[in-house]
Amino acid sequence: MNTTTFSVLNRPSQIEKLSTQIFDLVIIGGGITGAGIALDASARGLKVCLVEKNDFASGTSNKSTKLIHGGLRYLKNFEISLVRESGSERAIVHNLAPHLVTPQKMLLPLIEGGTYGKLMTALGLKVYDFLADVKGDDKRKMLDKEETLDKEPLLDKQTIIGGGLYAEYRTDDARLTIEILKKATALGATVVNYCEMMSFNYDSYSKIESLNCKDLNTKNAFIVKAKNYVSAAGPWVDQVRKRDNALNKKRLHLTKGIHLVFPFEKLPVKQSIYFDVSDGRMIFAIPRGRITYVGTTDTDYSGSLDRVVATKEDASYLLNAINSMFKTVHLTIDDIQSNWAGLRPLIHEDNKSASELSRKDEIFVSNSGLISMAGGKLTGYRKMAYRALEAVLKTYHTKEEVSDFKASTTETIALVNPPLKSEDEVIAYQLKIEKLLSNQGITDGYYAWYLASSYGKQADIIVEKAKAFKSNNALENLVRAELWYGIHHEMINTLNDFFIRRTGRLYFDIESVKKYMNIISKDCSNYLNWDVDKTQSEIEKLNLSLKDATTYYDEDFK
Numbered sequence: 001m002n003t004t005t006f007s008v009l010n011r012p013s014q015i016e017k018l019s020t021q022i023f024d025l026v027i028i029g030g031g032i033t034g035a036g037i038a039l040d041a042s043a044r045g046l047k048v049c050l051v052e053k054n055d056f057a058s059g060t061s062n063k064s065t066k067l068i069h070g071g072l073r074y075l076k077n078f079e080i081s082l083v084r085e086s087g088s089e090r091a092i093v094h095n096l097a098p099h100l101v102t103p104q105k106m107l108l109p110l111i112e113g114g115t116y117g118k119l120m121t122a123l124g125l126k127v128y129d130f131l132a133d134v135k136g137d138d139k140r141k142m143l144d145k146e147e148t149l150d151k152e153p154l155l156d157k158q159t160i161i162g163g164g165l166y167a168e169y170r171t172d173d174a175r176l177t178i179e180i181l182k183k184a185t186a187l188g189a190t191v192v193n194y195c196e197m198m199s200f201n202y203d204s205y206s207k208i209e210s211l212n213c214k215d216l217n218t219k220n221a222f223i224v225k226a227k228n229y230v231s232a233a234g235p236w237v238d239q240v241r242k243r244d245n246a247l248n249k250k251r252l253h254l255t256k257g258i259h260l261v262f263p264f265e266k267l268p269v270k271q272s273i274y275f276d277v278s279d280g281r282m283i284f285a286i287p288r289g290r291i292t293y294v295g296t297t298d299t300d301y302s303g304s305l306d307r308v309v310a311t312k313e314d315a316s317y318l319l320n321a322i323n324s325m326f327k328t329v330h331l332t333i334d335d336i337q338s339n340w341a342g343l344r345p346l347i348h349e350d351n352k353s354a355s356e357l358s359r360k361d362e363i364f365v366s367n368s369g370l371i372s373m374a375g376g377k378l379t380g381y382r383k384m385a386y387r388a389l390e391a392v393l394k395t396y397h398t399k400e401e402v403s404d405f406k407a408s409t410t411e412t413i414a415l416v417n418p419p420l421k422s423e424d425e426v427i428a429y430q431l432k433i434e435k436l437l438s439n440q441g442i443t444d445g446y447y448a449w450y451l452a453s454s455y456g457k458q459a460d461i462i463v464e465k466a467k468a469f470k471s472n473n474a475l476e477n478l479v480r481a482e483l484w485y486g487i488h489h490e491m492i493n494t495l496n497d498f499f500i501r502r503t504g505r506l507y508f509d510i511e512s513v514k515k516y517m518n519i520i521s522k523d524c525s526n527y528l529n530w531d532v533d534k535t536q537s538e539i540e541k542l543n544l545s546l547k548d549a550t551t552y553y554d555e556d557f558k
Contacts, residue, residue: 027049028229156326202368283318311556
């Protein structure tokens with residue numbers, strides 16, 4: 001196998017195209033929404049460019065509950081169309097990347113005196129299955145008390161009266177974003193991280209003519225030209241609109257959600273659980289590898305967009321919820337391994353609380369021609385992309401102008417090549433990786449699961465590359481091979497890119513971050529030609545991320 005070939009996601013060549021070509025569409029924002037638009041547009045035949053001021057998936061798209069889910073809670077607000085769309089999208093995205101979007105049975109325990117009774121839960125889950133077009137073994141099943149406790153022995157025997165079992169899908173949101181961007185680039189899109197859109201340039205009719213952009217790595221400034229401009233900036237959508245002098249009564253309402261990560265032995269749930277708490281909110285507890293994570297909160301937010309953190313109040317809320325549901329675990333703040341905190345860019349509605357706001361998306365079009373995609377959720381990224389592209393195509397005035405563009409085909413575009421086509425193929429491939437790792441001295445099956453579920457068949461490249469590193473520590477060789485792959489194939493620019501967005505180690509394997517920080521920083525320095533000051537700066541940024549993932553502040557940063 002030739003492990004020295006570079007993928008199309010190569011930053012220097014992308015930067016060169018960015019400043020020398022005229023595009024059909026420029027996308028501002030490299031989260032899941034922007035990535036989805038880039039893939040749909042490039043697959044239709046548009047010449048596409050995407051710029052992201054930080055790293056790909058560095059905002060909301062790395063801070064979700066990491067579920068491609070149908071939104072059972074939206075039934076409570078009678079958001080029928082949102083449930084129907086989300087439900088159908090789950091199966092589609094699972095088929096596009098079955099290693100990365102995996103089915104999870106979700107247990108909804110019923111508690112004596114709780115919010116939901118047996119009859120309403122049975123009816124709600126049946127309606128949910130109908131709207132989401134759930135088939136076969138994924139259909140909901142109602143459980144009696146004994147069956148519920150068999151599914152999850154940690155539940156309180158004194159209060160449990162039964163449960164409902166239904167299907168959801170777990171994912172890694174940041175890796176999903178990266179794979180979509182890689183596929184878009186393979187289809188011709190030009191995508192660049194650490195490239196900030198500074199301002200708009202206008203023609204004599206006050207229409208956007210070009211963007212002033214800055215490469216934050218080199219500090220070089222350049223102009224990007226296109227026929228259409230879409231902002232998919234998530235929580236920063238209103239900031240981009242402000243630069244376009246396009247803010248009006250339509251605006252975002254930001255809410256914050258945090259998740260806590262525990263070592264599995266501290267919260268050893270047998271399966272994913274979705275439970276209600278005293279204030280009427282719903283909380284997830286999801287086992288993943290060696291950890292269990294719990295979330296999420298939902299509070300109004302007016303602090304810094306660039307540094308969102310968990311507070312003591314946030315942590316206490318989730319700890320109280322966990323300890324109330326699982327009477328025997330007695331978790332404290334000292335048991336938390338790490339956390340993540342992120343923002344939801346919801347559409348503002350007067351007189352509605354954070355938890356009452358809809359998760360629907362909406363498109364704002366300014367007089368300058370800027371199309372802003374606001375709101376939405378991870379599960380709906382394909383449909384959001386479709387709606388954004390429909391808005392773009394409406395700007396063309398004749399059929400002849402759009403005749404060269406195809407219809408949307410993202411429902412059938414496998415995200416990873418070569419693809420894994422089914423759950424059975426994923427399991428078989430994981431066993432193959434397990435044998436290959438065993439030959440290198442790694443016998444813990446966790447690493448085969450981690451590589452297969454994160455990279456699919458691209459893990460072949462990483463496992464093969466690990467042989468090139470000659471340390472006596474096989475796990476060190478493997479993590480260095482991961483870095484090599486990420487730099488050469490996934491546009492890693494910083495230590496945070498690697499430890500947070502490409503591998504999820506800061507959240508799910510935080511001890512490995514501390515263990516391999518020095519060797520990874522040395523390799524980054526060699527690959528990316530960092531000088532001593534740059535290397536030290538990146539280490540300091542990673543240490544700040546470590547602090548934020550393990551600290552509970554008195555209040556949000558303003």
